Amino acid sequence: MALRAALLSSLLLLCAVRRFGLCCPSRCLCFRTTVRCMHLNLETVPAVSPQTTIDLRFNKIKDLQPGSFRRLKNLNTLLNNNHIRRIPRGAFEDLENLKYYLHFNNIESLEPESFTHLPKLERFLHNNRITQLVPGTFSHLQAMKRRLDSNSLNCDCELLWLADLLKQYAESGNAQAAATCDYPSRLQGRSVATLTAEELNCVPRITSEPHDVDVTSGNTVYFTCRAEGNPKPQIIWLRNNALNMRDDSRLNLLEDGTLMIQNTRETDQGVYQCMAKNVAGEVKTSEVTLRYFGAP
Known part of the structure; x- marks a missing residue:
């Protein structure tokens, strides 16, 4: 009789959370909705009832x-x-x-x-x-x-x-x-x-600036701009505070940041400025001027 009672008690303990859908995981200690599986060298997460609070600390x-x-x-x-x-x-x-x-x-x-x-x-x-x-x-x-x-x-x-x-x-x-x-x-x-950002050298730093240029019709102009930073800064060119390079095939941004203007026209004259920008900040060069003189 005592043996039968002990077996019944053990069964009830192992399946304390059966009414929530699952029995107590092997070697874990379960009481009501609490499951403790500490220090068991477990390598995977055992399945337990959704209402359970499970403790998996100190395993593998x-x-x-x-x-x-x-x-x-x-x-x-x-x-x-x-x-x-x-x-x-x-x-x-x-x-x-x-x-x-x-x-x-x-x-x-x-x-x-x-x-x-x-x-x-x-x-x-x-x-x-x-x-x-x-x-x-x-x-x-x-x-x-x-x-x-x-x-x-x-x-x-x-x-x-x-x-x-x-x-x-x-x-x-x-x-x-x-x-x-x-x-x-x-x-x-x-x-x-x-x-x-400054001590990590993240903010862009200009290493080569552009200079004023005098040009006659049909020539090619190069405005140099190079910058360092981490991550590598994006070079953006401004002319009179705006420059849309997509609409003019004569304007090209070279790999090193240089602005190339081919087949120059009178409409190209104005004030240019280079901006280097990344997630840490941005910096601009001094403004430079393109002066147009028509025919040679």
């Missing part, structure tokens, strides 16, 4: 599949201290109550779509191997507090958007949000929030 999960946590709306703590390398799109859909996330993993890169519809996500990615973050990665994380430190962030011009975001957090009173540089060596340990 490496890969996630889209929809791995679909409908787990009660989940608030997820996958810290695993071996996760990447996050596919849709891996965390429906986790509207998720707060604590993916710290102490092996994540190297992220996609912006990984973090949509996670309004309560606060602290999540410290102690990983992230080197780069694309603009917009955290644009949906209204509750983000911390943190991105202890990664391998390469602090270059591509990370300026994160510096601006962290400054906004600090100004709004959220000083906990933090990220530090790992590369290059001169910036190692530096707070990303303190980076400027």
